[in-house]
Amino acid sequence: MPADPGVPLRRLISAVADGVTRESMGELVSREVALWVPHDALNLVGLDPLSGTVSFGFWHRYPWDLARAQMLNAFLGDDALRPIDLARRQVPVGMVCAESHGRAERGRAGSILSAHGVTCELRLLLRDGPNLWGVLCLFREAGRPVFGADDADRLVRLSPLLSAALRGYVRAGRAPAGPALPSGVIVVGGDHVVRGVTAQARAWLAELRDAGVSDWLFAPEGAAVALAAATSPDPDPPSGARPMICVPAAHAGRWVALQAQPFEGGGGADVAVVVQAATGELLLPAFAAWYGLTPRERCVVGHLRDGLAQKQIAHRLGLSPYTVSDHLKAVFRKTNTHGRDELMAILGGG
Numbered sequence: 001m002p003a004d005p006g007v008p009l010r011r012l013i014s015a016v017a018d019g020v021t022r023e024s025m026g027e028l029v030s031r032e033v034a035l036w037v038p039h040d041a042l043n044l045v046g047l048d049p050l051s052g053t054v055s056f057g058f059w060h061r062y063p064w065d066l067a068r069a070q071m072l073n074a075f076l077g078d079d080a081l082r083p084i085d086l087a088r089r090q091v092p093v094g095m096v097c098a099e100s101h102g103r104a105e106r107g108r109a110g111s112i113l114s115a116h117g118v119t120c121e122l123r124l125l126l127r128d129g130p131n132l133w134g135v136l137c138l139f140r141e142a143g144r145p146v147f148g149a150d151d152a153d154r155l156v157r158l159s160p161l162l163s164a165a166l167r168g169y170v171r172a173g174r175a176p177a178g179p180a181l182p183s184g185v186i187v188v189g190g191d192h193v194v195r196g197v198t199a200q201a202r203a204w205l206a207e208l209r210d211a212g213v214s215d216w217l218f219a220p221e222g223a224a225v226a227l228a229a230a231t232s233p234d235p236d237p238p239s240g241a242r243p244m245i246c247v248p249a250a251h252a253g254r255w256v257a258l259q260a261q262p263f264e265g266g267g268g269a270d271v272a273v274v275v276q277a278a279t280g281e282l283l284l285p286a287f288a289a290w291y292g293l294t295p296r297e298r299c300v301v302g303h304l305r306d307g308l309a310q311k312q313i314a315h316r317l318g319l320s321p322y323t324v325s326d327h328l329k330a331v332f333r334k335t336n337t338h339g340r341d342e343l344m345a346i347l348g349g350g
Contacts, residue, residue: 040144
């Protein structure tokens with residue numbers, strides 16, 4: 001085991017900065033984390049910083065059928081280690097073991113692990129202050145010892161650098177090369193199976209497949225947003241409160257918004273998932289969170305996207321043009337853009 005947890009994780013951050021591919025990311029994270037906590041499989045999930053719902057992810061030896069079973073259990077079962085629950089309990093790590101180990105937090109979650117030949121899962125919440133950036137899940141196969149307190153302690157030490165690696169990955173995405181497709185709709189049934197896909201949505205799926213995103217885009221991303229809508233306590237929320245996630249451009253080739261609403265409230269009804277380019281007001285909140293923009297900087301960018309000149313923005317906000325210029329310089333530095341046109345190309349405005 002290395003003497004300094006920063007050494008392997010700094011290698012990971014360096015690889016992200018050099019443009020590591022999505023396909024290689026899961027294996028790379030697994031190799032570096034294994035120096036500290038040995039494991040047999042890994043799932044690194046990036047969360048939408050606003051909704052806390054899964055937005056993208058990387059896997060290493062983590063089967064899709066286990067991913068789907070755990071996703072359904074997170075919304076419909078007894079998963080005690082959901083990111084939002086870990087955050088509320090103010091604990092950074094949690095563990096669940098297969099039924100045969102008789103640990104406290106097992107139930108259906110333990111049965112799922114047992115059915116897939118897994119003896120134990122150790123889950124780390126990646127957060128920085130109020131922001132939830134992701135979750136790291138490590139698995140050990142049947143016949144291997146369960147994770148211990150020492151494993152959990154070592155994993156917590158990796159949290160800041162893993163969070164930085166996730167943010168670095170998202171920030172590496174650039175503006176798309178061409179115009180976006182029209183919005184499409186996918187209908188997900190109460191049994192959580194896709195019932196219908198519009199022609200526009202099929203075109204989106206083809207584009208995302210070309211970008212390297214799995215054929216089953218809606219597991220976990222789209223299925224998660226559909227389940228979030230289906231299980232929402234408010235059957236008719238305001239439009240701005242409908243479950244939505246933004247998949248980053250680094251993962252999908254362009255920022256993609258998935259927004260869902262049940263046809264007939266909650267309780268197992270069909271859900272319409274709209275897939276569209278995330279631009280403007282759809283994108284700006286998540287974009288500002290990932291790039292660390294301050295509320296004032298986000299406000300300035302919003303006015304810039306609306307076509308206002310710097311002097312107009314200054315007048316609108318009651319600031320001096322020099323102050324607005326300073327805010328914009330900070331935005332360009334944080335987003336690694338070189339002016340208004342490049343920034344607006346990412347946000348789809350101007």
